Amino acid sequence: MLPLKSIIENKQEVINRLKVKNFDATEIIEKIISLDQTKRNLQKEIDNLRAEQNQIAKQIGIMLKNGNQSEAVAVKQKSTELKEKTKELESKFVPIDKELDGLLVLLPNMPNERVPAGKTADDNEIVKSGGEKPSLPENKLAHWDIAKKFNLIDFELGNKITGAGFPVYINKGARLQRALISFFLDEAIKAGFTEYIPPLMVNENTAYATGQLPDKEAQMYFIQKDNFYMIPTAEVPLTNIYRDVILEEEQMPVKLTGYTPCFRREAGAYGKDVRGLNRIHQFDKVEIVCITKPEESYKMLDAMVAHVESLVQKLELPYRIVKLCGGDMSFTSALTFDFEVFSAGQDKWLEVSSVSNFENFQSNRLKLRYKSKNQKQKELCHTLNGSALAMPRIVAALLENNQTEKGIKIPKILVPYTGFELI
């Protein structure tokens, strides 16, 4: 949620920047400004009335102490009248306040000035490529065939136990998965991140604070009986650790990491991208989350991108870094870099990470602030997060790119984790 103050103060800039996200905010902002004005006026009136009532209540207290019963009764009447008037104003105030909130929630985050205009993923900007695409024989396989051939992942078994999109990992398939989790966590810890194992289900407040509610309700599994949501990403519980927190300046930057399974309903997903591991309902991911001072968030974004890059490099995967255009960015992001790895069996680039700076958009809802050392003022922090990394597509690319006559070669860096060099 954009802070109201900055919307009012930089009205034109907000409108212009949101255009990059193909969002016309003109009307909403006009409405917000006028509602805010009405709200303030009402609040002023209500405050004054309440001040008067408080005054009277105090007087009555003193009168009764002094035994002036009759005097007190007379003043009570006055207060009752004021109270009715206040109630009347409040009944106007509440819906206005709600409407204002409802409108604020509709505004996406402002894209950074570096974000290119554009409508779809085709307008994204490839900022860097690395690694080399493998040259595979004609009879190369896609990962779902490799998984079957070596009995690594059983998709049908998942259908039986749960349903489509819940694969079962077996033997070296399972061990490879576990190796990757450990490797990613170790790398994050080396880079200064603190590991957490958070809950996999969250309550409504938590889901709201990171923006999954009301926006992406359909994406989450919901446990009706207890009112819990299954997390779609570790970002949700990890970031919420810092909900309603006021940090000291020297506590920043905060750097968290955590491995969790992620659960996504993917309602409406269909067609070509859903085969094998490409899009599933439950998958494993190591997430990194950072909290910084506003002036340091873009430096941190660069560091996070560099960290993720080092991971795909160590795994010897061909990759490219993509800067998302306004039209392809998420609602909450100000600047996003996606990482894609080339999966040679399918001849496809697969998105394996998305690293974003949310600036103060999330902090505003989280009420995550810091107290600066010199000026005593409290200011909203900036939050960032990224996958480092998401397993299934990494597994897909590793299986596909490393297929040889003798079997699937495990990248050197992973061997200490897997305990085998070949599948």
Added chain:
RNA sequence: GGAGAGAUGGCUGAGUGGUCGAUAGCGGCGGUCUUGAAAACCGUUGAGGGCGUGAGUUCUCCGGGGGUUCGAAUCCCUCUCUCUCCGCCA
């Protein structure tokens, strides 16, 4: 799942209808003393909003929501959470 107790400021913990945004202790910050530090002493120390250039002023907040009252941290209803005992259990 059953029975009971509780939720107060960074923490501990008072407060059961009238200057209570809240006693006290600890912690934090500033100062005196000291070569420096500790101790001791003095002072200061919650969050959010409105109005005001400012000093300031005012409103709201004692787990969440609702109610009673001129007036509520204090009474009533409801929800959530925590603790203790019993049951079940990795």
